[in-house]
Amino acid sequence: MTTIRTDVSASKPPTQGSAARHAATRTARRREVRLLSGLGHLALALWALIVLVPIAWTFISSLKTGPEIFGNAWTMPKVLHFDNFSRAWTKAHIGKYMINSIIVVSLSTFGTMLFGSMAAYVLARYKFWGNRLIYYLFVSGLAFPVFLAITPLFFAVKSMGNLPVIGPWIGLDTRGGLILVYIAYSLPFTVLFLAAFFKTLPDSIAEAAIMDGASHTRLFFRVMLPMARSGLVSITIFNILGQWNQYLLPVALLQGQGAEDRWVLTQGIANISTSAGYESDWPALFAALTLAILPMIVMYAIFQRQIQAGLTAGALK
Amino acid sequence: MRHGKYPFVISFLAIPVVLYVIYVIGPYAQAFYLALTNYNGFSAPTFVGFENFTRMFHNDLFWKAVQHNLFLLVALPLVTMAIALFLSFMLNVGGRSRGGVRSGVWGSKFYRLVFFFPQVLAVVIVAVLFQQILRPDASGAVNGPLHTLGVSPIGFLTNPTVAMWTVLAVLVWQAVGFYVVLFSAGMSNIPQDIYEAADLDGAGRFSMFFRVTLPLLFDTVQVAWVYLGIAAFDAFALVQVLTVEQGGPDGATTVLANEVYKNFLQSKAGYASAMGVALFFLTLTFAGLTVRLSRRERVDF
Numbered sequence: 001m002t003t004i005r006t007d008v009s010a011s012k013p014p015t016q017g018s019a020a021r022h023a024a025t026r027t028a029r030r031r032e033v034r035l036l037s038g039l040g041h042l043a044l045a046l047w048a049l050i051v052l053v054p055i056a057w058t059f060i061s062s063l064k065t066g067p068e069i070f071g072n073a074w075t076m077p078k079v080l081h082f083d084n085f086s087r088a089w090t091k092a093h094i095g096k097y098m099i100n101s102i103i104v105v106s107l108s109t110f111g112t113m114l115f116g117s118m119a120a121y122v123l124a125r126y127k128f129w130g131n132r133l134i135y136y137l138f139v140s141g142l143a144f145p146v147f148l149a150i151t152p153l154f155f156a157v158k159s160m161g162n163l164p165v166i167g168p169w170i171g172l173d174t175r176g177g178l179i180l181v182y183i184a185y186s187l188p189f190t191v192l193f194l195a196a197f198f199k200t201l202p203d204s205i206a207e208a209a210i211m212d213g214a215s216h217t218r219l220f221f222r223v224m225l226p227m228a229r230s231g232l233v234s235i236t237i238f239n240i241l242g243q244w245n246q247y248l249l250p251v252a253l254l255q256g257q258g259a260e261d262r263w264v265l266t267q268g269i270a271n272i273s274t275s276a277g278y279e280s281d282w283p284a285l286f287a288a289l290t291l292a293i294l295p296m297i298v299m300y301a302i303f304q305r306q307i308q309a310g311l312t313a314g315a316l317k
Numbered sequence: 318m319r320h321g322k323y324p325f326v327i328s329f330l331a332i333p334v335v336l337y338v339i340y341v342i343g344p345y346a347q348a349f350y351l352a353l354t355n356y357n358g359f360s361a362p363t364f365v366g367f368e369n370f371t372r373m374f375h376n377d378l379f380w381k382a383v384q385h386n387l388f389l390l391v392a393l394p395l396v397t398m399a400i401a402l403f404l405s406f407m408l409n410v411g412g413r414s415r416g417g418v419r420s421g422v423w424g425s426k427f428y429r430l431v432f433f434f435p436q437v438l439a440v441v442i443v444a445v446l447f448q449q450i451l452r453p454d455a456s457g458a459v460n461g462p463l464h465t466l467g468v469s470p471i472g473f474l475t476n477p478t479v480a481m482w483t484v485l486a487v488l489v490w491q492a493v494g495f496y497v498v499l500f501s502a503g504m505s506n507i508p509q510d511i512y513e514a515a516d517l518d519g520a521g522r523f524s525m526f527f528r529v530t531l532p533l534l535f536d537t538v539q540v541a542w543v544y545l546g547i548a549a550f551d552a553f554a555l556v557q558v559l560t561v562e563q564g565g566p567d568g569a570t571t572v573l574a575n576e577v578y579k580n581f582l583q584s585k586a587g588y589a590s591a592m593g594v595a596l597f598f599l600t601l602t603f604a605g606l607t608v609r610l611s612r613r614e615r616v617d618f
Contacts, residue, residue, distance in 0.1 A: 040407035044424075047404060048431045050490065054450050055434075057458045061449070073452075073461030115333040122329045126322065134334060137342065144345050145550060145600055147577040148593035151586045152344035152351060155358065160339070184340035187333055216325040245439035247554040248574075252581070266441040270558045273445040289445060296437050308433055308498050 055293060062286035069282045081283060088272075088287035096261070097268030098291070104175050104264055105243045108182035112239050113232065115183060116190030121220055123191065124198035125206075135195065141188030150252055157181065157253055173259040178250060182243050190235055193313065197231035198224065237303070237310030265292055351590035358584045369591035379592065382564075382573045383599070385481060389488070389549035389572070390603065394542050397489050401496035401541075402534075404432065406526055408497065409504045410512070429501065432494035440491070444558035447487050448474070474561050477569035484570050487555060492548065496541050503537035504530060539611050546607065550600050553578065573599070 061069055062084055064077040089095045123135045154172070160180075161171015169176040201224060209219045225232070247266045254262055263271070272288050300307060352369055356362035373379050408425045435443065451457055451473035455464040464470060473483045507530065515529050531538070553574035557563050563579070564571030573596045580589035 037407075041423075044404060044407055044428050047400070047493070048428055051431050051435060051494070054446055054458065057450060058446055070456045072465075073456050073458045115336065118329040119333040122326050126326055128323065128326050134330065137334075138337065141337070141341050141345075143601070143604070145574070145593070145596050147553070147574045148348045148590075148597045149341065149344035150577065151581050151589045151593065152347035153340065154581070155586075156340060156344055156347075180336060181340050184336045187337050187341070191333075216322070217328075220329075241437060245441075247439070247441050247557075248578070252578070255582075266439050266554075269439075269445055270441050273448060273558065285445070286449070289442060289449075292442050293438065297434070300434060300437050304430060304433075307437065308429075311436060311495065312499050312502065 058286055058289050058293070062283065062290040064283055064286070066282055069286070084283040084287035085291065087281065088284045088291055092272050092281070092284050092288050093260075093263075093268060094265075094272075094288045094291050097263050097265045100175070100262055101244060101265040104179055104182070105240060107175075108179040108186070108243055109236060109239045111179065111183040112186040112190055112243075113236055116187055116235075117194050117225065117228070117232065118220070119187070120191045120194035121198050121224060124195040125224075135191075138188050138191040141185075142192065146185065146248060150248065153181065154252055173254050173256040173262065175262050178253055178262075178264075181249055181253060182246070185249070186239050186243065190239065193235055194228070194231060197228055201227050233306060234310040234313040237307055238313060241307070241311065348590045348593050351587055352594045353591075354587045356586040356590075358586050362587065365587070369588050370595075372588065373591055373595065378568050378571060378576060379573075379595075381568045382571045382576045383595075385570065385572050386550055386552075386599065388481065389485065389552060390546055392485050393488055393492070393549045394545035396485065397492045397496055397545055398538065398541055400489065401493050401500055402531070402538075404428075404493070405497045405500040405504060406530060409501055410522070410525070410530070429494075429498060432497045434494065435491040436495045438491070440554040441558050443487060443491055444555050447483075447490075448559055451483060474559065475566060477566050480560060480566065480570045484552065484556060484560065487559060488548070488552065492545065496545075499537060499541060500534060503534045507533050539607075542611075543604070543607055546603050547600070550574070550596065550603070 057073075060076065063080045063082065065079075065081055068075065068077055119134075119138070123131055123138075157170075157177045158172050160177065161167050161174070163170070168174070170180055171177055205223060205227070206219060209223050214222065245266065246264075247270070250264045250267050251270075254264075254267065269288060269292055272285050351362065353364055353366060354362035355365045355368070408428060449457070451459055453460060453470055453472045453475050455461050455470070457470070457473075459473070460470040472479060474480050511529060511533070512525065515525055520528065550572075551574055552572050556570055556572055556575050557578070560566075560570040564575045573592060577589050577592045577596065580592060
């Protein structure tokens with residue numbers, strides 16, 4: 001195993017007497033390097049196992065029968081029970097919850113990106129009275145824990161439900177209400193990040209477009225948004241994952257009678273885990289977990305780079 | 318350019334600002350007021366001064382929750398960052414060097430891919446998953462092998478002294494990958510010649526890490542500390558779903574967020590808001606202290 005250290009010390013003009021000492025430190029260091037990289041490999045492999053084994057175990061358990069699940073944890077299933085999955089999909093309503101999650105998250109992420117980028121663009125590139133005030137209003141939202149707001153938020157959504165005409169669509173226990181709340185709580189980070197991004201875009205192109213007679217709106221949708229694509233992709237992924245994995249807001253806002261039909265996936269999974277006890281359908285719980293994890297693996301495998309960039313975007317700014 | 322600027326600005330800002338004021342600013346502002354009332358969601362709120370706060374300060378569960386939050390505040394960043402720094406150092410600098418360029422270890426792409434994955438999963442899914450894995454009998458993925466070895470099963474979630482450590486461990490399990498990626502990005506920004514210079518001066522890998530990598534990574538470490546500190550004040554979904562009795566056994570794992578939520582469900586709107594205010598001031602203190610303590614000269618490279 002050659003390392004840079006040995007190369008470098010070898011290229012140094014050897015002074016008499018120090019050569020022996022050099023050789024000694026060289027072998028000592030080489031041993032240290034070998035030991036450390038061995039330990040390093042071991043540690044890396046160990047952590048990979050710590051991450052993968054729980055997930056693999058869940059997948060295997062999803063093919064077992066009830067008694068097998070309560071037997072020894074590491075025995076393999078005798079027959080692969082794929083029927084667990086159909087029970088999880090229909091009887092445990094995983095299908096319904098997943099569709100609800102898809103509806104809510106696609107609309108709320110779209111809304112977040114549309115309104116967030118509009119606000120960020122105006123705040124970043126236009127001078128007007130109150131600009132800084134509104135900007136800091138948005139940014140200050142990052143400093144508060146959601147738990148501070150949760151009680152009054154519940155009543156705010158409840159009173160929105162009393163509005164004429166649109167009330168029934170955006171009150172408590174509605175998807176619309178949840179979507180609006182998701183958008184509102186995603187705005188601070190989205191605006192903060194995108195405003196910084198829009199500021200970096202060159203003025204010359206914007207000026208040229210205005211010279212050509214483009215309106216402000218047209219300039220935004222046709223010129224600025226496409227130029228900001230890489231920033232938009234990162235924040236879209238950040239918002240999709242954040243909203244897909246949200247738990248507090250749906251359990252607080254979709255808790256009424258009959259709201260089960262609108263529950264999102266996280267809520268459904270948590271509920272299956274409590275009810276699996278008395279309905280004693282444990283295989284269906286494991287199948288439900290697997291069904292919730294699998295799409296994430298597929299998405300992650302495809303968009304791995306974008307997801308890592310999107311989630312770490314905030315921290316690296 | 319000036320022509321039609323204001324109608325445009327207003328049309329772009331109207332919807333986001335209205336949504337934000339109704340659902341975010343409004344509730345935050347109201348929380349401070351509700352904390353001083355006995356509002357229960359039905360009858361009109363009456364002002365009761367600091368009654369909610371005195372009641373809270375005499376509540377054992379509140380203090381338990383604060384303790385658990387503080388425990389997480391110290392332990393979560395320390396453990397997560399120690400593991401993440403070690404792993405990312407091994408990924409980036411641990412490998413052999415080819416042509417003078419220090420490369421990561423073999424398979425470093427695969428490791429990064431795997432490590433990061435838990436971050437993509439919902440906390441609720443992670444919670445249910447570990448609930449099953451940590452079952453207290455031989456059917457649990459951890460207690461099963463222990464049983465075979467003749468070790469008596471560990472009540473990861475049922476034993477009050479172990480349960481909080483279990484919560485910490487699951488939080489760490491999910492968080493490490495994110496910080497490995499974060500620190501790796503920071504480490505790859507450190508120029509190669511600094512390592513080469515340290516090499517010439519005879520630095521081993523240990524001193525290389527502590528004298529070169531860590532100081533130059535200080536900004537990233539600081540960001541990580543803030544992120545993990547904020548996570549330590551949350552932990553809601555995990556405690557709610559993973560632990561027995563949502564914060565048990567007997568309050569052994571409860572955190573402030575769960576106490577807020579519990580009181581909110583019991584229609585104690587005023588009291589829940591008071592706890593929310595307490596949580597807010599704890600978070601604020603943490604943020605203030607972090608900024609104070611981490612003021613330090615920046616190394617540009």
